[in-house]
Amino acid sequence: MTTFHTASFKDRDAQVVIKNNEVYRLIYDSYKEPYEKLMQSGLYEMLISKKMLIPHIETENFEPVYKTLKPQKVFVSYPYEWCFSELKDAALLTLEIQKLALEYGMSLKDANAYNVQFFEGKPIFIDTSSFEIYEETKPWCAYRQFCMQFLAPLAVMAYKDERLVSLLETNLDGLPLDIASKLLPKSSWLNLKLLSHVHLHALAQKNYSGCHKKIEVKFSKFQMEALLNDLTECIKNIKLPKSKTEWGNYYNETNYSDESFEQKRKIVNVFGEKINPETVVDFGANNGAFSRLFKEKSKLIVSADIDFSAVEQNYAITKKEKETNILPLVLDLCNPSASVGWANEERSSFFERIKDSELVLALALVHHLAIGRNVPFSKIAKLFSSAGKNLIVEYVDKKDSQVEKLLSNRKDIFDDYSIENFEKSFGGFFDIVEKRHIDNTFRTIYLMRRKEK
Amino acid sequence: MSKNIFKYSFIFFIPIFLLPQQAFAYLDPGTGSMIIQTLIAVFGSIGYAGILFRKKIKSFFERFRKTK
Numbered sequence: 001m002t003t004f005h006t007a008s009f010k011d012r013d014a015q016v017v018i019k020n021n022e023v024y025r026l027i028y029d030s031y032k033e034p035y036e037k038l039m040q041s042g043l044y045e046m047l048i049s050k051k052m053l054i055p056h057i058e059t060e061n062f063e064p065v066y067k068t069l070k071p072q073k074v075f076v077s078y079p080y081e082w083c084f085s086e087l088k089d090a091a092l093l094t095l096e097i098q099k100l101a102l103e104y105g106m107s108l109k110d111a112n113a114y115n116v117q118f119f120e121g122k123p124i125f126i127d128t129s130s131f132e133i134y135e136e137t138k139p140w141c142a143y144r145q146f147c148m149q150f151l152a153p154l155a156v157m158a159y160k161d162e163r164l165v166s167l168l169e170t171n172l173d174g175l176p177l178d179i180a181s182k183l184l185p186k187s188s189w190l191n192l193k194l195l196s197h198v199h200l201h202a203l204a205q206k207n208y209s210g211c212h213k214k215i216e217v218k219f220s221k222f223q224m225e226a227l228l229n230d231l232t233e234c235i236k237n238i239k240l241p242k243s244k245t246e247w248g249n250y251y252n253e254t255n256y257s258d259e260s261f262e263q264k265r266k267i268v269n270v271f272g273e274k275i276n277p278e279t280v281v282d283f284g285a286n287n288g289a290f291s292r293l294f295k296e297k298s299k300l301i302v303s304a305d306i307d308f309s310a311v312e313q314n315y316a317i318t319k320k321e322k323e324t325n326i327l328p329l330v331l332d333l334c335n336p337s338a339s340v341g342w343a344n345e346e347r348s349s350f351f352e353r354i355k356d357s358e359l360v361l362a363l364a365l366v367h368h369l370a371i372g373r374n375v376p377f378s379k380i381a382k383l384f385s386s387a388g389k390n391l392i393v394e395y396v397d398k399k400d401s402q403v404e405k406l407l408s409n410r411k412d413i414f415d416d417y418s419i420e421n422f423e424k425s426f427g428g429f430f431d432i433v434e435k436r437h438i439d440n441t442f443r444t445i446y447l448m449r450r451k452e453k
Numbered sequence: 454m455s456k457n458i459f460k461y462s463f464i465f466f467i468p469i470f471l472l473p474q475q476a477f478a479y480l481d482p483g484t485g486s487m488i489i490q491t492l493i494a495v496f497g498s499i500g501y502a503g504i505l506f507r508k509k510i511k512s513f514f515e516r517f518r519k520t521k
Binding site: 139140143144147196197200201203204205206207208209217219222223224225226227229230 | 483484485486487488489490491492493494495497498500501502504
């Protein structure tokens with residue numbers, strides 16, 4: 001059975017469909033000319049060689065269309081789950097592709113951040129049907145979209161707070177420029193590039209919002225290159241201030257010795273080898289120290305944390321070490337990305353995308369959820385069981401100084417927080433395969449297997 | 454503050470009427486984006502031409518140094 005992808009309905013030239021769990025891109029007759037130009041001009045090969053565009057193979061048509069493409073499968077993440085540098089790299093990739101496309105007589109007809117995904121450690125463009133034949137004299141039709149999807153969120157994250165990237169979840173077309181302009185500090189008006197691309201852009205939009213007149217505009221290729229150069233410089237110059245958070249240095253600030261930390265690594269490694277998982281989702285991954293234990297064993301490790309600085313650090317490590325299978329993402333487990341967009345299904349929820357991973361890793365996390373966020377053990381266990389078939393989880397006792405810290409300024413209402421209750425609640429969803437205590441600590445690591453119904 | 458800036462930004466918008474060649478384009482509610490994009494490109498072209506010129510000069514001297 002063929003079903004249309006829930007996010008693929010805006011383009012009239014091509015559509016993404018799912019058939020037998022495989023993703024295909026149907027190219028309609030209306031897109032024949034641009035598609036042929038993409039494939040025959042050398043642009044496709046060049047972008048593939050630079051690993052900037054997702055490769056595809058042409059397969060037999062199972063619908064009456066011009067071509068059926070089968071692209072390389074990727075794990076889908078969304079801009080509101082990315083840290084600042086991930087969004088910035090995605091923006092620079094989009095601009096670079098547009099510059100290269102111009103050299104081959106083509107242009108991007110949209111600059112949607114959702115057209116970029118992370119594959120083998122790098123951002124990659126996944127929308128093969130986004131290229132149109134470039135007509136000199138035309139301005140870049142995707143300019144406004146680029147500013148809303150990339151430039152404005154990056155500026156707001158850098159000038160105000162990285163957490164404001166969450167505005168993209170409620171504004172799927174990108175951050176409205178008038179909102180960005182209001183959010184940015186007055187000092188940003190002194191930045192010529194932000195002044196023009198955000199503030200004056202927002203004012204111009206407002207001023208011309210009722211205008212439906214035909215006007216005559218000439219936009220040369222040189223001017224297009226100048227615009228792209230200006231946008232590139234603007235994006236490159238938007239930088240995050242160096243700031244530390246409570247969790248950013250977590251692994252340097254543990255309350256146990258190096259020996260205990262090493263023992264914890266060994267236990268997780270031994271448990272991991274018993275599973276040999278192809279897919280891992282690491283909740284509360286911090287900078288990905290434990291995610292990296294699986295980088296030789298697994299195809300994909302989704303390394304998620306609530307803390308932006310930790311995710312930023314994690315992404316910096318993946319880039320530095322050229323790691324191809326670790327994907328750092330921002331995730332608040334108490335409010336994970338929901339199904340949003342048209343009919344509440346255009347962008348799927350985080351748990352829909354990671355469900356049935358082979359291994360869930362939840363180290364030094366349960367006490368934060370149970371005590372820090374008042375979530376009962378049974379609810380935590382249920383959530384973890386929806387994410388994966390196996391679980392490596394750490395129980396941290398109340399005697400541990402990290403838990404004492406959590407309870408230091410509040411009334412201890414957590415009489416049910418005990419290792420017995422932990423095992424009983426998790427036992428409702430998992431079979432406990434093995435457990436090992438970390439010497440000289442109040443911590444125990446469990447290997448569990450999901451109970452299949 | 455923003456109102457004042459926009460009030461006097463007409464100077465910034467003047468070149469739109471001085472563009473030498475013209476082509477037709479239907480303008481939708483994104484008219485403002487088209488206009489601002491054109492203006493940025495017009496002004497940006499000057500700086501961009503400078504960058505390209507500087508690169509050419511640099512590569513010329515580098516070539517000259519290599520042949521020496």
